[in-house]
Amino acid sequence: MERSFASFGIFLKNYLFAILLFVISACPLFAVEPFALDIAGVYKIGQLDPNLTGKGVDIGLVCRSDTYTGQTPRNDYRPDISHNCFKGLKIKFHDYDPSTAGVSAHSTAIASILTGMYSDANLPGVGNFDYEGACPDAKLDVYEFRQFLSEYVFAGNWPGADLYTMSLGWAVEDWWSRGIDRMVEQFGLLVIASIGNGTDARDLPLYPAAGANVLAVGVADSNGSLKDFNSPIPSRSTAGPTLDGRCKPDIIAPGNCLVAVAGKKNDFAATGDYSSFAAPVVASVTALLIQKANTQPELSLAVSPVFSNCVLKSILMTSAQKLPGWHKGFDSANDDSEYPLDLRQGAGMVDGLSAYNLLLAGMQMDGNVPPAGWSIDIIEPNYAAERVYQFKTPKTENQAVAATLIWNRPYGRDYPFEPLWQNLADFQLELWRIDEQGSQTLVDVSDSPVDNVEHIYFIAKPNTEYRFVISHSLNSELPQIFTPYAISWQTK
Secondary structure (H helix, E strand, O other): OHHHHHHHHHHHHHHHHHHHHHHHHHOOOOEEEOHHHHHOOHHHHHHHOOOOOOOOOEEEEEEOOOOEEOOEEOOEEEOOOOOHHHOOOEEEEEOOOHHHOEEOHHHHHHHHHHHOEEEEEEEOOOEEEEEEOOOOOOEEEEEEHHHHHHHHHHOOOOOOOOEEEEOOOEOOOOHHHHHHHHHHHHHOOEEEEEOOOOOOOOOOOOEOOOOOOOEEEEEOEOOOOOOOOEOOOOOOOOOOOOOOOOOOOOEEEOOOOEEEOOOOOOOEEEOOOOHHHHHHHHHHHHHHHHHHHHHOHHHHHHHOOOOHHHHHHHHHHHOOEOOOOOOOEOOOOOOOOOOOOEOOOEOOEOOHHHHHHHHHHOEOOOEEOOOOEEEEEEEOOOOOOEEEEEEEOOOOOOEEEEEEEEOOOOEOOOOOOOEOHHHOOOEEEEEEEEOOOOOEEEEEEEOOOOOOEEEEEEEEOOOOEEEEEEEEOOOOOOOOOOEEEEEEEEEO
């Protein structure tokens, strides 16, 4: 009997030791930061496809100088590439006088979210962690803001990167903000910009994020946490609408990130809840989507020079996660069909994995389509013109159907880049339910008179036919030209 107990004790000891070895091998020794990228789905995308590291993607980072002499920037806009997280980084700077260029703590933080890599870091209160920016193999082109405006926006030149992220802003529209909108329209470039860190509900969304063609990013509220993110509040993330009544932000993201500290080669610090650091989180997701689309010919239209910004913007918004309190327009009993988005959350919080799956659902032609996908097309200037996408919901209960329709606002090609109102389309997006007898019931509509985005989010019946219908709004005049658009839809 004693021998039996001794044998059992040895067995139990070996068994527990084997479990411990399994747990250690299955879990990383250190946490991975910034955790905001995990919340945004970046690391989940990497687990599905480890090759998605930003390789072959050129990210444009446009930064203001930290200091000015009068109205003249002092050229201190660059990330501190002496920080050890930037070893091996492919980076190029664009400014007027490289000999006077200085370091910016702000751009250092943003660049580390995008491309930083550092093992075995430590921060009191956080402990040991590995730092993994979203796109360590991407190329980073960093532009001084005034130089970017002069050489590319004012001159109308193609700037060359695959996407642009800008964590800067001004309260009023100007020629340069319209010029950025025009650049987006002309080159199909997705520009991602921070919405602002409003101190109260009266603060207006900042430009260029408030621009019609730019993807505006608000910041989720962390309440001081690096791991728990909730609905934004106006005291930290500027809410819409814009002065002319458009819905902004378009989307939100976590912004409280651990980031590299300029002037300290091994140090990291938390940023706090600022939209400046939420914008590169969304840019990180976008860069991975661009890399994926570039590697699969059937996805190439998602990154075409004509449609890229509309497709990617639509996919990011359709796949976004609704946080508690999400509601179209102003607070009331019902959603407001003239306001396509929530005025604090936009379409919701970025969900990289959901966006990745929606991209892979593929390009679809109008007609009968699967319950997830995206499409690009052109609509003629005719009130009778429409495009229809009909699908059947899965058999699962409580499935939400989301869709986002995006088109560009047109601007003049030359300074001061005034809107071409005669060419501006005003679409509406309808969702119809079709019963077994073929009868149709209108169940939701998005019809903003001022936005160039329409968004629907609806809890659908399972195993039921639905159709999205795109048409010109009867409340506005027809444009004088054919208008390209992108739409994406998803059930989840």
